[in-house]
Each structure stands twice: as C-alpha cells, then as structure tokens.
Amino acid sequence: MSLRIAVVEDEARVAARLLRMLREILGDELELLRHERTLEAALALVEEMPLDALFLDLNLHGQDGFRLLDAAVAASFHTIVVSAHGERALEAFERGVLDFVPKPYSRERLEKAVERLRSSAKAAGSGAKVLAIRKLGRVDLIEVDRIVHLKGAGNYAEIVLDDGSTHLHDKTLDRLEQLLPERFLRVHRSVILDLHRIESLLTHPGGRYEAQLKDGSTVTVSRSRIGEVRRWLELG
Amino acid sequence: MKLPSFSRLFRCGLLLALGFGVWAGGAEAAPWVQTVRYQDGDDPRWAEPAFDDGAWAEAALGEVPVGDGLRWYRAELILEEPEEPGPRAVVLSMLASSEIYWDGRLLGRNGTVGAAPEDEAPGPIYNLFHLPPELAVPGRHLLALRTSSWHIGFSPRQHLYALGVADPVTIAVLTTQSAMLPLGALGALLLAGLYFVALYLLGRRQLSSLLLGLLSFAVAGQLVAEIWRTLAAYPYDWHILRLRIILGLALATSLLLVGFLVVRFRPPKARQWIFGTAGAAALAALLTPGYDGKTVLVLAFGLLAAAGICLGALKGKKLGAGLTAAGVGVCLALLVAEPFAFLDLGLFYGFGVLLACLLVTQALQVREERRIHEAARLNAVRLELELLKRYLQPHFLMNSLTALAEIFEEDPPAGGRALEALAEEIRTLGEVASRRTIPMGRELALCRAHLEVMGWRRDQSFDLRAEGVDLERPVPPAVFHTLVENALTHQSYEGQDAERDRIVFTLQEEVREGRRRYRFIAPPGDGTTKQGKETGTGTGLRYVCARLAEAYGDDWSLDGRPGADGSWITEITVPEQVSEEAEP
Numbered sequence: 001m002s003l004r005i006a007v008v009e010d011e012a013r014v015a016a017r018l019l020r021m022l023r024e025i026l027g028d029e030l031e032l033l034r035h036e037r038t039l040e041a042a043l044a045l046v047e048e049m050p051l052d053a054l055f056l057d058l059n060l061h062g063q064d065g066f067r068l069l070d071a072a073v074a075a076s077f078h079t080i081v082v083s084a085h086g087e088r089a090l091e092a093f094e095r096g097v098l099d100f101v102p103k104p105y106s107r108e109r110l111e112k113a114v115e116r117l118r119s120s121a122k123a124a125g126s127g128a129k130v131l132a133i134r135k136l137g138r139v140d141l142i143e144v145d146r147i148v149h150l151k152g153a154g155n156y157a158e159i160v161l162d163d164g165s166t167h168l169h170d171k172t173l174d175r176l177e178q179l180l181p182e183r184f185l186r187v188h189r190s191v192i193l194d195l196h197r198i199e200s201l202l203t204h205p206g207g208r209y210e211a212q213l214k215d216g217s218t219v220t221v222s223r224s225r226i227g228e229v230r231r232w233l234e235l236g
Numbered sequence: 237m238k239l240p241s242f243s244r245l246f247r248c249g250l251l252l253a254l255g256f257g258v259w260a261g262g263a264e265a266a267p268w269v270q271t272v273r274y275q276d277g278d279d280p281r282w283a284e285p286a287f288d289d290g291a292w293a294e295a296a297l298g299e300v301p302v303g304d305g306l307r308w309y310r311a312e313l314i315l316e317e318p319e320e321p322g323p324r325a326v327v328l329s330m331l332a333s334s335e336i337y338w339d340g341r342l343l344g345r346n347g348t349v350g351a352a353p354e355d356e357a358p359g360p361i362y363n364l365f366h367l368p369p370e371l372a373v374p375g376r377h378l379l380a381l382r383t384s385s386w387h388i389g390f391s392p393r394q395h396l397y398a399l400g401v402a403d404p405v406t407i408a409v410l411t412t413q414s415a416m417l418p419l420g421a422l423g424a425l426l427l428a429g430l431y432f433v434a435l436y437l438l439g440r441r442q443l444s445s446l447l448l449g450l451l452s453f454a455v456a457g458q459l460v461a462e463i464w465r466t467l468a469a470y471p472y473d474w475h476i477l478r479l480r481i482i483l484g485l486a487l488a489t490s491l492l493l494v495g496f497l498v499v500r501f502r503p504p505k506a507r508q509w510i511f512g513t514a515g516a517a518a519l520a521a522l523l524t525p526g527y528d529g530k531t532v533l534v535l536a537f538g539l540l541a542a543a544g545i546c547l548g549a550l551k552g553k554k555l556g557a558g559l560t561a562a563g564v565g566v567c568l569a570l571l572v573a574e575p576f577a578f579l580d581l582g583l584f585y586g587f588g589v590l591l592a593c594l595l596v597t598q599a600l601q602v603r604e605e606r607r608i609h610e611a612a613r614l615n616a617v618r619l620e621l622e623l624l625k626r627y628l629q630p631h632f633l634m635n636s637l638t639a640l641a642e643i644f645e646e647d648p649p650a651g652g653r654a655l656e657a658l659a660e661e662i663r664t665l666g667e668v669a670s671r672r673t674i675p676m677g678r679e680l681a682l683c684r685a686h687l688e689v690m691g692w693r694r695d696q697s698f699d700l701r702a703e704g705v706d707l708e709r710p711v712p713p714a715v716f717h718t719l720v721e722n723a724l725t726h727q728s729y730e731g732q733d734a735e736r737d738r739i740v741f742t743l744q745e746e747v748r749e750g751r752r753r754y755r756f757i758a759p760p761g762d763g764t765t766k767q768g769k770e771t772g773t774g775t776g777l778r779y780v781c782a783r784l785a786e787a788y789g790d791d792w793s794l795d796g797r798p799g800a801d802g803s804w805i806t807e808i809t810v811p812e813q814v815s816e817e818a819e820p
Contacts, residue, residue, distance in 0.1 A: 010728070012695040014635055017642035037728070059631050084634030103630075104638040 002031035003117065006045060009057040009082070010037045014103075018055060018082060021110050029118075039068050043075065051077040053098070053117050058083055069095055070139045074132035076155065076170040078178075080113050093125030095132065096179045100124070120178060127181030131159070133169050142167060144184075148197055149219055150176060152190035162215070187211065187221040187229055195232050268400035269311040269379065271296050274303075278351065278382070282308045283337040285378040298394045302331075302385070306351055309381040313401060317374045324367040325404040329397040331472040332385035333359040338367065339377055347471070353386035360469035364404050372401070387473035393526045411466055418463045421584045425456035428595055435602075442605070444499045448598050451492040455587045457485040462580055479527035482579070486531045489587075490517050490538020496594065497542050500601065501549035501557065513541040532575045539568050555604055556597025563593030612786070619782055620669045622775075623714050626721075627662050639693040654692040661685035668713035673787055677707035680743070682717045687741070690724050696739060698724075703744045709752075712783035716743060719756045719806050722776040727761035727804070753809045760802030784808065 003026060009015035015035055022033060032049070036042040042054055054077050058065040065085075069092065072079045078098040081089075086102030093100060099113040116123065130141045142159060151158045152173040159167045169176060177184065177192055187193045193211060202210040202218065209221040211229070221229055273292035281287055289310045295301075300309075318324075326336060326343060333347030333356050344366075347359025379399065388395065432449030436442060461482045464470065470478070494513045498506045520533035542564045549557035567586035571578045578586065626632065636658050644651030664682045668674045680702055687698035700720065720741060729739050742757040777794075784792045788810050795807045 011635060011639065011693050013639040013642055013693050016695070017638060017645075020642075084630035084632075084638075086630065086634070103634040104641045 003029055003052045004032040004050065005030065005053050005055065006032075006034040006036060006042045006051050006077075007055045008036050008039050008042050009055075014057070018110075021107050022055070022114070025107070025111050025114050039072060043071065046075060046077065051075075053078045053080060055080050055082050055101075057081075057103075059085070066091070066095070069097070070132040070141065071134075073097060074134045074139050074170060076172070076175075078117060078175055080117070090125065093123065093127070094129040096123075096128035096130070098123045098178060116178075120174060122182065123179050127184075128179045131169060131176070131179075133159070133167050135167070140167075144180060147180075147184075147194060148213065148215070148217075149194065150184075150192040157192075183232075185225070185229065185232065187219060187225050189222065191219055193219050193221075195229065198229075198233060201226070201229065201233070267313050267315060268398070269297060269313065272300060272309045272311045272396070272399070274300060274307055274309045276303050276305060276307045278306045278308070282310070283342075283380045283382070284340045297396055297399065300396050302388065302391055302395050304385055304388060306349070306382070306384050309379075309383065309396075309399075311379050311399065313377045313379055315372060315374050315377060315401065322403055323405065324369075324372040324401055325364040325407075326367055326379065327362075327364055327398055327400055327402050327407065328381070329362040330381075330383070330399070331361060331388050331392060331395040331475055332383040333357060333472070335382040336365050337378075337380040337382070338371055340380070341371070343367070349382055349384045350386065351384070356384050356386045358387050358471040358473040361465065361472045361475060362469040364407070366404075367401065385472065389473060389476040390479075390527070392475070393528060415463050415466050418459050418466075418584055421588055422456055422459045422463075425452045425459065425591065428591065429453040429456060432598070440605075440609075442602075444496060444598060444601065447492055447496040447499060448594060451489065451496055451594070452591060454485050454488040454492055455583065455591060458482055458489065458583055461485065462583065476527075479531075483521060483527055483531050483534065486534045486538075487517055487521065490534055490541075493538050493590075494541045494545065497545040497549075497560065500560075500597070501545055501552075501554050503545050503548045509541055509545060513537055516541075528576055528579060531579055532571070535578070536568075536571055536575075539564055539571060543568060556600050559593045559597050563590035566590065615782070615786060616670070616672065619779065619786065622779055623665065623669045627665055636689060636693060643692060650692075654689070657685055657688040657692060661689050665714065671713050673710035674713045675707060676705055676709045676711050676745075679711050679713065679716055680705070680707070682714060683720045683741075683743075686717060686720055694729070696729060697737075698739050698741070700741045700743060703742060705743055705745045709745075710787075711754075712787040715780050715783050715808070716754070716756060718776045718780050719758075723758035723804065725776070727758060729759075729761055747812050750812050751809050752812045753807060756806045756808070757799065758804040758806075760799075780808075784810070 005022060005026075007015060007018050007022070009018060015037075019033060019035055023030065026033075032051075034042075034045060036045065039056065039058075042051075042056075045051070054072060054075070056069070056072055056079055058068055058081060069079070069081070073096045079096075080099045080101060081092050081097050082101045082103060082105070083092075084103045086100075089100040089102065099116050101109055101113050115121075127144070129144050131144060131147075132139050132141055134140075142161070146161045146163075148160045148162055150169075150173060151160065153168070155170075155172055157169045157171060157173045157176050159169055161167070171179075173186075173190065173192060177186055180192065183195045184192050185195055197213045197215070198211045199214045200212045201221070202212050204210065207223055209223065209226045210218045211221050212218055271294055273289045273294045275282065275289070275292045282289070287310075292310065315324075326338065328334065328336060328346060330346075333349045335345050335349055336343045344363075345359070346363045348355070348357035350356030381399075385395070429449045429452030432445045432452065434449075436446040436449060439445070461478055464478060491510070491514055494509055497503075498509055503509060516537040517534040520537060521530045524530045524533050543561070546557060546561035546564050550561055566589045567582075570582045570586040574582065640651060640654055640658065643654050661682065664678070664685060668678060668682065680700065683700050687700055690696075691698045723741065739759055741759065742755075744755040744757070746753050746755075781794060784794065791811050793807075793809045795809075797805055797807075799805045
C-alpha cells in the first residue's frame with residue numbers, strides 16, 4: 001500500500017515532529033509526504049494530485065477552526081486532526097474525521113492513527129453525525145440521521161436522503177463507510193445502507209436478496225452480506 | 237387640641253432654651269419687668285422706693301443701650317396673691333455685675349460692682365436671688381439695680397435679658413426640660429461625627445467622610461455653645477467669648493458644608509464655590525454689626541452656596557442630590573422665616589434635618605463606592621484569571637509541549653534549555669498576574685521569555701529591542717507581552733530564513749507634553765496570513781484595554797496602524813506620572 005499524505009501545521013518544530021514520525025512509521029509505504037502551513041495550500045495541492053490523508057493541525061478553540069475542518073472533511077481524502085484541543089475530539093469525530101490525535105503525542109499514538117488509514121477499520125468514536133459535502137464552492141452539512149443509503153459512483157458516493165434528494169460526496173464509499181456509525185453497513189459492493197431503515201428482508205428465487213425499507217423502496221443486498229444483515233436485525 | 241403654630245413653637249422653644257425670659261403668658265403669676273428707668277452714676281439713695289426717678293431715661297428691657305460704667309436701674313413690680321404658696325426669687329439675666337435691691341433692701345450681689353474696671357468682679361450672666369416670704373407680699377414693690385459692666389468687651393444688641401420674680405423650682409424644671417432636646421441632638425451629632433471621622437481614619441481615607449464628621453462636630457460645637465448658657469451661668473465677661481466661638485463654629489459649619497458638597501458632588505468650578513463662600517462669610521463676619529447678625533449671615537452664605545451646588549447636582553442627577561437639596565431647603569426656609577431664632581432652635585431642627593439627609597446620602601455613597609470597589613476587585617480577579625488561562629489554554633501549552641518533546645528527542649540539552657524558557661515564562665506570569673502594575677523591566681523579561689519559547693517552537697530567532705525604556709516605570713502586567721503574542725499569532729514569520737534573519741520587535745518609550753508614549757513595532761511578516769489561529773477573536777486586545785483601564789482609568793489611549801515598511805505599530809499613551817500601585 002502506498003500512501004500520499006499531506007501535513008498542515010504552521011509551527012516549524014511541531015511540524016518537524018509529525019513529518020519525522022510519519023516517515024519513520026510509514027517508511028516505504030510513503031509515496032508522498034508534503035508539509036503545508038495552511039489548509040488552503042493543502043486543498044490547492046489536491047487539485048494537482050490526489051491525497052489519501054491529511055494530518056491537520058487546527059486551533060479548534062473557536063468556530064473558525066471548525067469551519068476549516070468542514071472544508072477538509074468534505075474532500076476526498078481522510079482527515080486526521082492533530083490538535084492541542086483534545087477536549088474537542090468528540091465534536092471532530094461527529095464531523096467525520098478518521099482520527100483525532102491530541103497534542104502532545106507519542107509515536108505509538110500516531111501509529112494507531114496510521115493503522116486506521118491502512119485498514120478499513122471504523123474511525124474511533126461512535127461515528128460521524130454530519131457529513132460535509134462540497135457544493136458549488138461552498139460546504140454544506142448533511143445530518144447522518146437523514147441518510148437512507150449511499151451508492152458508489154466511481155470515485156464519488158451518491159448520498160440518498162429520506163426526502164429522496166441525492167447529494168454527491170467527494171469521498172469513496174470505502175472511506176465513508178469508515179466514518180459512518182456502526183448501523184451503516186455495506187450491504188452490497190456499491191451500497192451502504194442504514195440498517196435502521198429496513199422493514200423486512202425479501203428473498204427472491206435464485207438467491208437474490210432485497211431489503212424492503214420503511215419508505216417502501218427496496219435495496220439489493222448481496223449474498224455475502226445477508227448473514228451480517230440478519231444478525232444485525234435480530235440483535236437490533 | 238389645636239396644634240401650636242410653628243413660629244410660636246419656635247419662639248417658645250427659643251425662650252425655653254434660654255432658660256428664662258418673657259414667656260408670654262407662660263408663667264401666669266410671675267410678673268416680669270417690661271420697661272426700666274436707668275441713670276448713669278452712683279447714689280445709695282437711688283435704691284429707695286421713695287426716690288423720684290421721673291427724670292431718668294426709660295426704655296423697654298431689650299432696648300436699653302449699653303453703659304460700661306456704674307449705672308442704676310429702677311423698675312416697679314406688682315406681686316399678686318399666689319395661687320399656691322411657694323418660694324419666690326428675683327430672676328436676673330444681664331451682662332453686668334450687679335447689686336439688687338428690693339424695696340430699698342439689699343437682696344444680693346451678682347459679682348462685685350466696681351467704680352473702675354479693676355474694682356469690678358464679673359458676676360454670672362444669670363442669677364436667682366431668694367425672696368424671703370416676709371418681703372414677697374402682694375402689692376407694689378420697687379426693684380433697683382446697681383450695676384457696672386466694665387468687662388463687657390463689645391456692644392451687644394441686647395444686654396438686659398430678663399428681670400422679674402418667679403418660682404425658682406419651675407425655672408429649674410423648664411431649664412432642664414429645654415436642654416433635653418439639644419442634649420439628645422448633641423449625642424447624635426457627636427456619634428455621627430465620631431463614626432465618620434473613624435471611618436476616615438480606619439477606612440479608605442475618603443475626604444467626604446472626614447468633612448462630614450467634622451461638620452457634625454462643628455454643629456455639635458454650636459449646640460454646646462448654645463446650651464452652655466442654659467446649663468451653666470458663666471461670668472458675663474465670657475459672653476463675648478461664647479459669641480465668638482459660635483461665630484467661628486458657624487464659619488466652620490458653612491465651609492465644611494460647602495466643602496463636603498463639593499467633594500461629594502464635584503461641581504464644576506469647585507474652588508470658586510469654596511473660596512466664594514469663604515470670602516462672603518468672612519466679609520459678613522467682619523462688616524455686619526452684632527454677633528448674631530454676623531453668625532446668621534455666615535450660615536446663610538454657606539446654605540446658599542450649598543443650595544447652588546445641590547441644584548447643579550440635581551441637574552446632573554447625582555446620587556443623593558435630591559435628599560441633600562431637601563435638607564438644605566429646610567434649613568434655608570427656617571433661616572428666612574426666623575433669622576435670629578435660627579441660631580437657637582434652627583440649629584436643632586434645620587441642621588438636624590440637613591445632617592440626617594447628608595448622613596443618608598453619605599451612606600448611599602459609601603455603599604456605591606463599595607460596589608464600585610467590589611466591581612474593580614472582581615475585574616482584577618477576572619483579568620488575572622484571563623491571563624493565567626492563556627497559559628493553560630491548549631493551544632499554547634500543548635503546542636509548546638509537542639515542540640519540547642521533539643526537541644528532547646532531537647537534542648536533549650537543547651530540550652532542557654527550551655523547557656527552562658517555558659518554565660520561566662509560566663513562572664513569571666504566575667507572579668505578575670495578580671498585580672495591577674509591575675516594573676517595565678519585569679514586563680520586558682516576560683516578553684523575551686515568550687519570544688524564546690516561540691523561537692524554540694518555530695525554530696526561529698526572535699528578539700525584543702527596548703529603546704529609551706525606563707525599566708523601573710510601573711506598567712500593567714502582560715500588556716506588551718500580549719502585543720508580542722498577538723503579533724506572533726496574526727503575523728506569519730515562517731517564510732523568513734531562520735538561519736539568517738533574526739526577527740526583531742521594538743519597544744520605544746518617550747515622554748512628551750506630560751504624556752508617556754510607548755510604541756511597539758512588530759516587523760513585517762512573510763506575507764502569508766494565518767488560518768484558524770485565533771484570528772479576529774480580539775481577546776488579546778480586550779485584555780490590553782481592560783488592563784490599561786484598571787491602571788489608568790480613562791486616561792490612556794491605544795492606537796494601531798501599519799508602518800511604511802509593512803510593520804505593525806501599536807501606540808499606547810498614558811499619563812507621565814502614575815500614582816503608586818495600590819495592592820488589592
């Protein structure tokens with residue numbers, strides 16, 4: 001696995017630590033490691049080359065910091081916040097960050113964050129409550145509770161809300177799955193479904209499965225996932 | 237029962253306060269002399285009832301002109317059958333030594349009458365001569381007085397106050413009763429005076445408290461001087477002294493009243509009020525004939541000035557102005573209604589009301605000042621917390637620790653030095669946070685400690701140059717430190733070549749036209765602006781303004797502008813001299 005990573009940190013010594021550790025942890029896996037002093041510069045960088053992850057230092061003390069964070073999490077890459085404001089971790093997770101590394105940190109703590117990047121494990125915390133999406137140059141927030149399901153659309157994801165509207169997210173389905181709460185399950189290669197919305201499971205001849213949703217629509221469930229869906233429904 | 241009119245009550249009280257006199261219809265059976273005949277010179281036969289005094293001058297009792305040498309007075313009295321038998325006495329109140337003759341018989345001596353000043357021994361201003369029962373028979377009697385008043389010392393409006401026959405027990409009772417009100421008032425005034433003077437001495441040294449305490453004492457002094465006559469018959473030659481004391485106390489009362497109100501309400505042209513009152517009162521004291529006239533005018537000028545100040549204070553809606561104006565109004569009304577009576581009961585009623593009003597307004601003021609003081613103390617605590625919090629704030633502390641961790645891993649000895657700088661900054665901050673001002677030298681040390689910490693964090697070299705700065709001068713804590721911090725927060729210096737460039741901040745101080753001006757210059761940044769780094773929150777600047785206000789009141793200014801070379805210049809102007817720090 002090769003990773004393209006950018007670091008946004010405006011203090012030289014603090015940035016040096018993050019860059020050094022990332023180099024040490026990732027070694028050959030590192031395809032690109034860029035240091036920028038502002039998020040603006042990092043977002044401009046994405047226009048030229050895709051990134052896998054952004055290690056972002058923000059002063060999350062005021063609203064300003066969260067506004068910038070929304071711009072970051074709306075992008076295609078995963079955002080890992082590295083911040084002095086450890087007390088803001090929960091809010092950051094609710095906005096859809098993959099991890100939150102409070103300063104000061106040890107190499108071990110950073111390794112955990114990198115491990116989340118490497119794997120498809122769920123993000124720490126109980127999942128995003130809102131998803132930030134970029135729309136016509138501005139960032140909108142979508143409440144996760146309003147999402148019915150998400151469909152893969154190439155490098156994007158199409159989000160279907162309970163009012164039937166659809167919205168494109170810059171992240172892939174894989175990355176969104178990592179960020180969403182547990183109840184959002186990959187029921188199909190190209191579909192993530194909020195299991196709370198299932199009314200019943202329909203079994204069709206030929207081993208085809210469909211989930212009948214409470215709003216009357218149906219979503220295809222793949223054979224490999226049907227067991228997990230059933231387990232979830234029994235438990236829930 | 238019909239209530240007595242105020243004026244009558246006033247007059248009655250006045251006469252009672254004097255202890256005796258023509259209480260119109262009050263002591264029914266007691267005959268009082270209304271007019272007398274008098275003759276300068278000396279002749280023992282003038283005591284005889286048979287002597288024909290038809291050629292002598294005649295005048296009402298209160299209008300007899302003063303004569304300093306030997307003089308005789310004669311008056312007829314008719315004694316009626318008393319309703320109840322009891323002792324009788326001749327009552328005499330006069331500024332003179334005298335011998336008193338009843339139907340040609342010597343009844344008693346009041347001091348020693350003398351043909352020359354050195355022969356005279358001044359008698360008391362007031363005396364009773366027992367009238368034996370065999371003499372106090374109903375019918376016509378002749379009272380003759382042989383007097384001398386060499387030691388009178390001035391020309392009083394009146395010098396023969398009372399002459400008649402009365403029941404001495406009744407007189408004693410009335411005298412005691414009449415003294416009760418003034419004595420009660422005296423106790424209250426002394427207590428109030430003691431309280432406010434003690435408040436001044438033991439408390440916060442407020443001039444208004446001291447003036448009010450002294451004003452209470454001055455009015456108390458006048459009361460004492462007034463009831464002195466009632467309670468103790470002093471030798472008549474002390475009368476002038478007593479009148480002078482009363483005049484002096486009236487002068488003090490007027491000036492203290494105006495002074496108190498000036499301090500209390502701070503009218504424009506404060507000096508003119510005080511000197512104007514003093515001048516008018518002094519002129520009145522010098523030019524007005526008669527001590528009563530002098531004293532009344534002196535009090536009148538004080539009250540008029542007080543009324544003027546109160547009107548201004550009312551317009552300015554000052555705390556307690558209405559109450560004070562009411563008190564002054566009552567005094568002025570009493571003074572205008574009965575100018576001379578004002579010197580007696582007016583003092584108890586008028587100044588009693590006025591002082592009660594002043595005490596209440598002063599109490600209100602003390603409470604208000606306590607509130608302001610508490611607010612200031614809270615403000616100081618808030619500022620202290622704000623400053624300390626800055627160093628507990630994650631953005632500073634956690635980033636510093638992260639940088640420290642990195643330096644320790646890269647170069648442990650350097651890590652030690654960086655840690656030292658951080659510790660120094662936090663320690664200094666903890667020491668100065670609770671102070672209102674600190675010496676400039678300490679402030680500079682704090683700024684440099686911060687620059688060193690930030691230097692370690694950013695792997696850059698910062699410095700602060702002080703030009704013409706007085707290191708001993710007290711300044712509010714962490715004001716320039718905040719400016720340094722703000723500059724580092726808002727300006728980016730990362731683009732500069734750390735190897736070559738030393739980033740230098742400058743602090744200049746100059747004194748011009750009584751103002752002390754500090755100019756803080758932050759060098760130009762690298763052109764990039766910062767994001768998400770407390771931009772626009774303005775907490776730093778708010779802190780600076782609050783600290784300046786705490787140290788200098790309204791007497792400061794703060795101004796920021798860009799310099800020609802892209803630097804940022806902050807100017808703080810404060811008074812050249814500042815009072816010493818009052819530690820909370």
